[in-house]
Amino acid sequence: MRQLTYAEKKLLKHTDFINWKVDNNLHEIKILRKFKIQRREDYSLYNTMARKIWDLAKLIKDLDPKDPYRVEASGRLLEKLYTMGIIPTKWNLQLCDKVTASSFCRRRLPCILVRNKMAPDMTSAVTFIEQGHIRVGPEIVKDPAFLVTRVMEDYVTWVNTSAIKKHVMQYNDAKDDYELNNC
Structure with a gap:
């Protein structure tokens, strides 16, 4: 068996082969x-x-x-x-x-957003949440791991100041004149 080079020894210095976790799941x-x-x-x-x-x-x-x-x-x-x-x-x-x-x-907030058609896919749903565009009830949620119960599912909405909400309301012609002038 050959001797390890200096670089190989340095790489293996912090490796624990006894408690090695197999990551092939x-x-x-x-x-x-x-x-x-x-x-x-x-x-x-x-x-x-x-x-x-x-x-x-x-x-x-x-x-x-x-x-x-x-x-x-x-x-x-x-x-x-x-x-x-x-x-x-x-x-x-x-x-x-x-x-x-x-x-x-399936009860995570990004899945609920996709199911409610507030986001086209999981990636954009996670992005919306991390950027602070989503609120559950009165609280803004920035953690995609937030679990949503059946009761809270009805209270998942856009944040009032969200640019995405403004675009959606403009697209649906649901934005009234007062909101157009003040936003």
Whole structure:
């Protein structure tokens, strides 16, 4: 075996081969690209939450079907997941087994913008959010990882001072004369 050169030694100085993480998870990369997730930690957090939901659903299923606590716990879990928008209905505990990281990714603000046709694609949706053109309720949101619940979905709008909102209103002929003169 040959000796390493000075440059090779310098490159390998800070490399830890014992705790080396293999980064060949194609499914993870595909999801990161599809939903334009910038931080890998967000995706791993969604995976962790999905696993915890599976574990909690399994624990609830293992309880006696006639136990009143099982009915209450399953109702709470299903209600919470339904209001978050993770599951389509709140009537079946089997839906908890189908919760994945993608379920959480579909509730991110850029996905909601694309679904509401406020942005043509995910890339431009992320750009609009980062530039501060979008608000949810009264608050301006600049984080694309913002999760939108079913209730908050109705309150996703443009910021009043957004140039994009002005262009959309001009295109739709919805801008009144007062706004034209003052903006």
